[in-house]
Amino acid sequence: MEKLVFLTREDAWSFAMGELGALSGVRVVSLAPGAGLLLGEGDLTERVNALSPLFIRHIHPAERVIASMDALPAAAEELTRDYSGKKLAVHAVDLTGERGEGAILAALLDSPAIGRFETGPEEETVLSATRAKDGIYLGLSKSRDMLSPRAGGIYRYAMTPETVSRAAFKLTEVFDRLPLPAPREALDLGAAPGGWTRVLLERGARVTAVDPAKLDPRVEDDPRVTHYRGLSQDYLKEAGDKSFDYLVNDMRMDARESVRVTLEALPLLKSGGILVITLKLPEKGSLKRARDAMALLREEVGILFARQLYHNRSEITCVGKKP
Numbered sequence: 395m396e397k398l399v400f401l402t403r404e405d406a407w408s409f410a411m412g413e414l415g416a417l418s419g420v421r422v423v424s425l426a427p428g429a430g431l432l433l434g435e436g437d438l439t440e441r442v443n444a445l446s447p448l449f450i451r452h453i454h455p456a457e458r459v460i461a462s463m464d465a466l467p468a469a470a471e472e473l474t475r476d477y478s479g480k481k482l483a484v485h486a487v488d489l490t491g492e493r494g495e496g497a498i499l500a501a502l503l504d505s506p507a508i509g510r511f512e513t514g515p516e517e518e519t520v521l522s523a524t525r526a527k528d529g530i531y532l533g534l535s536k537s538r539d540m541l542s543p544r545a546g547g548i549y550r551y552a553m554t555p556e557t558v559s560r561a562a563f564k565l566t567e568v569f570d571r572l573p574l575p576a577p578r579e580a581l582d583l584g585a586a587p588g589g590w591t592r593v594l595l596e597r598g599a600r601v602t603a604v605d606p607a608k609l610d611p612r613v614e615d616d617p618r619v620t621h622y623r624g625l626s627q628d629y630l631k632e633a634g635d636k637s638f639d640y641l642v643n644d645m646r647m648d649a650r651e652s653v654r655v656t657l658e659a660l661p662l663l664k665s666g667g668i669l670v671i672t673l674k675l676p677e678k679g680s681l682k683r684a685r686d687a688m689a690l691l692r693e694e695v696g697i698l699f700a701r702q703l704y705h706n707r708s709e710i711t712c713v714g715k716k717p
């Protein structure tokens with residue numbers, strides 16, 4: 395019987411269960427709010443990856459379950475004995491609420507096992523330790539198979555006086571996760587107060603920011619920003635033959651309606667251009683709403699990535715490329 399640790403947003407647990415429901419012969423044990431253990435036959439890492447889940451943030455195999463921290467160094471030694479690579483990342487997540495990630499990492503890094511490797515935060519192979527109330531789950535896996543290369547799928551960014559809005563973290567996370575081209579001419583639908591516009595400016599773009607609401611003066615006054623102070627639907631009637639290499643949309647509206655407006659805007663996006671859209675989801679029926687909206691999008695855009703990001707709330711983020 396294989397075991398796999400998985401993490402979701404706490405309030406997306408039932409949607410993640412809906413996605414895992416497609417796997418036959420598995421069962422789930424809850425480890426903590428938003429964290430579970432999947433048990434079943436076969437390569438569970440491969441089976442979960444094949445689902446392209448929207449609501450599962452991170453996975454790692456649980457090849458050993460260790461009762462106490464004292465036993466961790468020896469278990470790490472045993473697990474990595476046959477690993478021949480030179481580099482290994484070490485991840486720790488503590489689900490017990492005691493925030494003991496530092497202690498877990500210290501125990502692993504002190505192990506003679508780890509002394510054989512160079513360690514870095516984002517290497518190709520990862521030794522993961524997740525501590526739950528009933529033990530520590532330890533596993534070795536390829537970074538690219540874990541749905542996110544970061545420990546627990548967590549992307550932490552500091553709020554600084556420069557931060558225009560928390561929403562900006564969503565687009566920063568997208569750029570941190572995917573090898574996307576630098577934006578040059580971007581159309582930002584639902585731009586206010588300007589967090590995403592600011593992220594695009596920082597990456598070298600000129601931005602047309604569309605929103606009836608005010609932009610933060612630091613964004614509004616930037617000479618590379620054109621603010622259309624109105625609805626996206628009205629902007630699209632007036633846009634003429636303008637052309638962009640990025641189309642981003644964080645509008646607060648129903649996911650399907652937002653996709654419809656995006657598809658109307660699509661002629662303005664160059665071939666090969668990048669689309670980033672957050673799909674706002676209802677409290678109930680989110681999985682179906684997300685899948686319906688994505689099916690509409692997929693008719694005209696190649697989807698590169700779709701997931702509930704660490705910084706998404708009741709929403710998912712899709713990244714696509716215009717053919």
Ligand SMILES: C[S@@+](CC[C@H](N)C(=O)[O-])C[C@H]1O[C@@H](n2cnc3c(N)ncnc32)[C@H](O)[C@@H]1O
Pocket residue numbers: 558559560561562583584585586587588589590591604605606607624625626627644645646647
């Ligand atoms: C979550 S906020 C966007 C935050 C922004 N991405 C940031 O980083 O600061 C959603 C925005 O969508 C805008 N919005 C809602 N419906 C719109 C529409 N039809 N056209 C343009 N903007 C719209 C709202 O005015 C609101 O400012």
